[in-house]
Amino acid sequence: MSNPLPAASIILEDRYSVGSIFLVKRAKGLKFLGGFHAFPGGKVDPPDGGIANSQDPWDIALVAAVRELFEETGVLLCHDGLNHSIKSTPMLSQIRCDLVEKRTDFATVLRDNKWSLSHSDLYPLGYFETPHFSPIRFKTRFFLAKIPSGQTPEIFEGELENGVWGNASDHLKRWYSDETLISPPVLELLEKFKKSNPLDWRLSSASGLVSTDEFHLERVRFASWIQVVSVACPGPSVPQIGNVFLVGLSKFYLIDPGALDDQGLLAIQTAIQSRVNSGDVFHGILLTHHHPDHSNSAKHFADLWNVPVYAHPATAEKLSGKVQINHLLDDCSQIPLGFNPFTGSNLVLTAYHTPGHAPGHLVFFEARTKTLFAGDLVSTSTTILVSPPDGHLKTYIDSINRMAGFSPELLMSFHGCPSAFGKSVLQNAIYHREKRESALLAALANNFETLETLAQEVYRGLPDPLMKLAQKQILAGLIKLVEEGIVSAPTPGSEEWKLAK
DSSP states (O other): OOOOEEEEEEEEEOSSSTTOEEEEEEOTTOTTTTTOEEOSEEEOOHHHHHHHTSOOHHHHHHHHHHHHHHHHHOOOOEEOTTSOBOOOOHHHHHHHHHHHTTSSOHHHHHHHHTOEEOGGGOEEEEEEEOOTTOSSOEEEEEEEEEOOTTOOOOOOBTTEEEEEEEOHHHHHHHHHTTSOOBOHHHHHHHHHHHHSOGGGTTTOGGGSSSOSSBOOOSSEEEETTEEEEEEEEOOSSSOEEEEEEEEESSEEEEEOOOOOSHHHHHHHHHHHHHHHHTTOEEEEEEOSOSOHHHHTTHHHHHHHHTOOEEEOHHHHHHTTTTSOOOEEOOTTOEEEEEEETTTTEEEEEEEEEOOSSSTTOEEEEETTTTEEEOTTSOOSSSOOOOOTTTOOHHHHHHHHHHHHTTOOSEEEOSSSOOBSOHHHHHHHHHHHHHHHHHHHHHHHHTTOOSHHHHHHHHTTTOOGGGHHHHHHHHHHHHHHHHHTTSEEOOOTTOOOOEEOO
16 A cells, blocks of 8 residues: 655646647556546656745645646746747757756756746646555646647657547547546546536636645546445455446446455445445446455445345355355356446446466456456456465466457456556566566576475565465466476475476
């Protein structure tokens, strides 16, 4: 559970088209919300405080917001010595290139050109803190500004892919139609803007927009039909953060409620109650597998709301006496989510049996939107534990390869931040396993032969409390290599694993 890093973002409004604002698309390869649309911005750098000559976090964030906007779009919210706004010129483009490529820094740019930040042109709106679904978290302060006359945004490909103008309704229509992804705080602000007169944005806090207070996300949504509640859940060594999903529109299901404590139970309960209060119907609970971080509070919510629980037969067997499984799901079982009025089509989840991490492991895939709810098939924040006897590495790898063949786009990870490039996440998981296997073979070749010594060599530097988990991963790898005839298992009375002769 990381502390949020300070960040800043600018909502850039078109000077000549009232209410038209600029969104940028983050590159899919970025760890934090890659592939999602957002406002230009980024994290605060230490030199920003020196430029601000202030310890006020809003003053520092303003510098970061102006700098990031310039680096990402070429739009510079500064004034020259005569208090005129800066115009787009080849010289300005070159300065931007030098800044992006680290040949200069922002303080030097301002000093050498005698430019000053145009504080009066930026209006603080408020800040968001990234929920706990992401291991990378930010406390982002948002500003509103008009693009200066004579400037046009230009995106350099790298951290960003492109940019698009549109009013709040335009952006939201594309999001509701599943045509684009928008980061949750940006979505929240767009919905606020849609309800207000753009001419009133700067007038007073009475509009509910101009405020330096924290904005609270009533619903953390990644699509019109996907809501996330991040909670503490049991872990193999220490508690961890897990993402519980509410999926569907007028009727919805809960995926993997594994809350560890009362705070998590309350967060999930509040999310369910809010949906029910708005007229939606809670239809049931879907479990990807039996592990406590995914199922710990399933009985609680099933009893509280009198809804059925769905799972694979092997999961039902594992949870016998703990959670009553009312409906069995097998490979290719379908869960209709109902009609999506925004797209004019039906939403359907298909369950796919993906054993390897657990014998009854399921993922849920929505084919039209290419959205994968991955359970513990993969994670965007950590390595999934494959622990014999329930875990089987070859089967696990086969399951990943199978789902990669579906070319999923939006991957909703139980652990970590959602990804807009799901197939790449799956392929990277395979690549990681291949690297670990190569390291294991190298250790065996160098006469490391017991589980303990192999784990210490392959996972060199890992803290002692995690070494027992590392040994389980090593055992899974050794079993796979034995099955492939590459390694010989220990003989009776021995603990030594050896390369096959």
